[in-house]
Amino acid sequence: MKLDPLQKQLLLEIADIEGVPQGAFNIRKDGELLQRSTNADVDIVSKTDKSGIDIYIRENAPFQRIDIPVIITKTGVTDLVYNDFHIGAGADVLIVAGCGIHNPGCDTAQHDGIHTFNVGEGAKVKYVEKHYGQGDGNGKRILNPTTVINMAKDSYLEMETVQIKGVDSTDRKTSATLDSGATLIIHEKIMTHGKQAALTDFSVDLNGDGAACHVVSRSVAKDNSHQVFNSIVNGNAKCSGHTECDAIIMDDATVSAIPRINANNVDAELIHEAAIGKIAGDQLIKLMTLGLTEKQAEEQIVNGFLK
Amino acid sequence: MLELKNLCYSVESGGEVKHIINNVSLKIDEKFVALTGPNGGGKSTLAKLIMGIIKPTSGQIIFDGQDITDLSVTERANLGIGFAFQQPVRFKGITVSDIINMASGRTLKVSEVCAYLSEVGLCAREYVNREINASLSGGELKRIEIASVMARGVKLSLFDEPEAGIDLWSFSSLIKVFEKLRDILGGSLIIISHQERILNIADRIIVIANGQIERDGTPDQVMDRILVSSACKVLDDKKGV
Numbered sequence: 240m241k242l243d244p245l246q247k248q249l250l251l252e253i254a255d256i257e258g259v260p261q262g263a264f265n266i267r268k269d270g271e272l273l274q275r276s277t278n279a280d281v282d283i284v285s286k287t288d289k290s291g292i293d294i295y296i297r298e299n300a301p302f303q304r305i306d307i308p309v310i311i312t313k314t315g316v317t318d319l320v321y322n323d324f325h326i327g328a329g330a331d332v333l334i335v336a337g338c339g340i341h342n343p344g345c346d347t348a349q350h351d352g353i354h355t356f357n358v359g360e361g362a363k364v365k366y367v368e369k370h371y372g373q374g375d376g377n378g379k380r381i382l383n384p385t386t387v388i389n390m391a392k393d394s395y396l397e398m399e400t401v402q403i404k405g406v407d408s409t410d411r412k413t414s415a416t417l418d419s420g421a422t423l424i425i426h427e428k429i430m431t432h433g434k435q436a437a438l439t440d441f442s443v444d445l446n447g448d449g450a451a452c453h454v455v456s457r458s459v460a461k462d463n464s465h466q467v468f469n470s471i472v473n474g475n476a477k478c479s480g481h482t483e484c485d486a487i488i489m490d491d492a493t494v495s496a497i498p499r500i501n502a503n504n505v506d507a508e509l510i511h512e513a514a515i516g517k518i519a520g521d522q523l524i525k526l527m528t529l530g531l532t533e534k535q536a537e538e539q540i541v542n543g544f545l546k
Numbered sequence: 547m548l549e550l551k552n553l554c555y556s557v558e559s560g561g562e563v564k565h566i567i568n569n570v571s572l573k574i575d576e577k578f579v580a581l582t583g584p585n586g587g588g589k590s591t592l593a594k595l596i597m598g599i600i601k602p603t604s605g606q607i608i609f610d611g612q613d614i615t616d617l618s619v620t621e622r623a624n625l626g627i628g629f630a631f632q633q634p635v636r637f638k639g640i641t642v643s644d645i646i647n648m649a650s651g652r653t654l655k656v657s658e659v660c661a662y663l664s665e666v667g668l669c670a671r672e673y674v675n676r677e678i679n680a681s682l683s684g685g686e687l688k689r690i691e692i693a694s695v696m697a698r699g700v701k702l703s704l705f706d707e708p709e710a711g712i713d714l715w716s717f718s719s720l721i722k723v724f725e726k727l728r729d730i731l732g733g734s735l736i737i738i739s740h741q742e743r744i745l746n747i748a749d750r751i752i753v754i755a756n757g758q759i760e761r762d763g764t765p766d767q768v769m770d771r772i773l774v775s776s777a778c779k780v781l782d783d784k785k786g787v
Contacts, residue, residue, distance in 0.1 A: 457638075485638065524599055525635040527619040528628065529649045529698065539648065543639030 249310040249339030253369045256306060264306040265292055270318045280330075281305055291321030291353075294334075298327030298359065307336045309352065314344025314378045319351045328359035328391070335367045338382055340406070342374035349381040356387070358394040358421075366398045372405030379407040388415035390423060392447065397424040402437065403545065404430065412440045419447025419476070427456040428545045431464035431492070441470040445478035445507070454482040459541050460492035468496045474507025483512040487544060489537075547734055548574040548596065548702060553605035555591055555757075566591045567602070568757035574736065578728045580748035581738045588757040589738045590632060593704045596736075597629040598622045610701070626701035626733065632710060634691040636679050642690055643674045649697040662693040665726070667719045684711035692723065701733035709741050721747065745769060 242250070246268065250256040259274075263281035266273040270290075277283050280300035284293045294305065307322060326332060342348040358364055372380035382402070390396060402409060415423050423443065431437050443452045452472060460466045472480035484496040498511035518540050526536035555567040567588050581589045594600045596607060598619040607615045614622055637645075643659045650658075660670030666689035676682065678690060688711050695703050705724075712720055721743050727735060728747075737744060745751055751768040753761040761768050 519635070521631075521635045522637060524619060525631065526648065528597060528599075528623050529645075529694065530620060530623040530651060531648065532620050539640065539644075540637065543637060543641075543644060546639045 253337035253339040260306040262304045267309045299329040302331040304333045309338040311340045315346035337369035340380040342378045347379040351383040353385045360391040364396045370402040386413040390421040393420040414442040417450035420449040423452040429458040432461040435464040448477040450478040477506035480509045486515040549608040551606040576749040583754040587755040628698040628700040628703040630695045630705040632706035634687040649694040
């Protein structure tokens with residue numbers, strides 16, 4: 240696999256990949272397949288009716304990592320891709336996805352990834368998604384990820400989604416349905432700056448007894464950026480659901496948090512929490528008493544918050 | 547080392563000027579100085595003025611011969627002043643080891659972080675990677691706060707009521723911490739305290755009341771009078787009942 244230094248840097252940013260990944264992988268560059276590798280437990284097949292891939296993970300596959308990064312290095316590229324994960328019952332996988340955009344020109348570079356997870360009974364999945372943008376041009380860097388999660392009985396999925404830098408606009412939609420005994424944990428971390436906008440939408444249906452979800456979002460909005468956090472958890476059975484949005488607001492940024500919980504069953508236990516505020520003055524002073532400047536203290540607080 | 551010259555701090559409340567610190571002058575060169583006195587007397591305000599968290603209305607603060615009255619908190623910290631808050635601050639995401647590292651100004655080995663935590667009676671391995679958030683009790687936070695000031699190892703360390711929020715069982719070990727600090731720290735400790743056992747191990751006790759120095763001397767010179775006046779206050783209170 241031949242990569243230039245820029246491509247290598249983007250892969251490192253979004254997936255900590257240096258060189259060729261160890262396990263199964265599919266690397267997409269500027270709307271086309273760059274390289275793919277499969278093994279006895281993981282098969283990756285290109286879709287024939289639309290852009291994208293099907294990833295099949297064998298039943299009871301032992302733990303392994305699958306990398307499916309996307310990099311965009313040209314201006315004016317609009318990439319729409321459908322990735323469907325079929326995770327066999329009892330399998331144990333770590334899936335690292337993400338998109339890095341380097342837009343050197345004036346036209347918009349956009350990647351809309353639609354990821355569907357069909358998680359088999361008792362399967363265990365960790366899904367890590369990281370979004371990153373850079374580039375000197377005036378062209379916008381837009382990422383609109385959609386994630387659809389269907390969880391069978393007693394399955395477990397943990398999703399970590401991170402967007403820290405350089406994405407001008409993002410509209411992130413995540414929906415999930417959980418069967419009995421399934422557990423979904425989502426940790427979202429977002430930082431926006433400049434005039435960026437980030438819209439997040441979570442919708443979770445807890446359909447089976449014993450289903451549980453924790454949807455936790457931590458974000459920092461700087462400069463003139465704008466963030467909206469929407470979350471809906473529907474408790475349709477004897478289940479437990481928790482949604483939390485915690486945001487630090489700075490400068491002239493704006494943040495809206497709209498958590499909603501719907502109990503459609505008398506045994507549903509649902510909690511929502513939302514907090515938005517600037518960095519507390521006493522936090523800054525404490526770190527300044529340790530010798531940090533106000534700016535350094537602010538950076539430490541923000542970095543810790545999003546760690 | 548530290549000199550306060552005619553230090554005043556006033557606030558306006560309901561159209562009236564209230565003198566929180568009223569013309570305090572003192573010199574501190576001792577290793578272990580306790581500030582005590584009634585609640586609301588101005589002790590914490592005095593400590594905050596020394597650290598630069600609040601600015602005096604008038605007067606001067608001299609540290610190691612340098613006028614630091616107009617310096618910021620950061621500048622004073624870098625000159626060698628440390629401060630342990632009475633009510634430690636909580637952070638989401640910042641861990642115990644992060645704060646100890648920031649305090650020491652370098653990245654410490656885990657064993658070094660553990661050594662500081664052990665000094666304040668915390669089972670180190672359980673705490674190193676814990677966030678300094680609402681999951682920690684008040685007592686745990688106080689110990690971490692004290693450990694962070696120990697890790698700084700500066701010339702002048704201020705502790706604002708370190709015993710507050712610490713349970714009785716832990717209190718005796720806290721006394722040992724301060725005795726040890728006096729021995730290992732090259733500089734001075736100023737501790738705001740109401741605890742007789744802490745006052746007894748001080749080289750000097752300064753009683754602050756109504757924003758002024760009411761008494762100043764060695765424990766032998768000051769303690770009897772403090773105890774007598776406390777006893778009188780209890781009797782007065784009973785008479786009032």
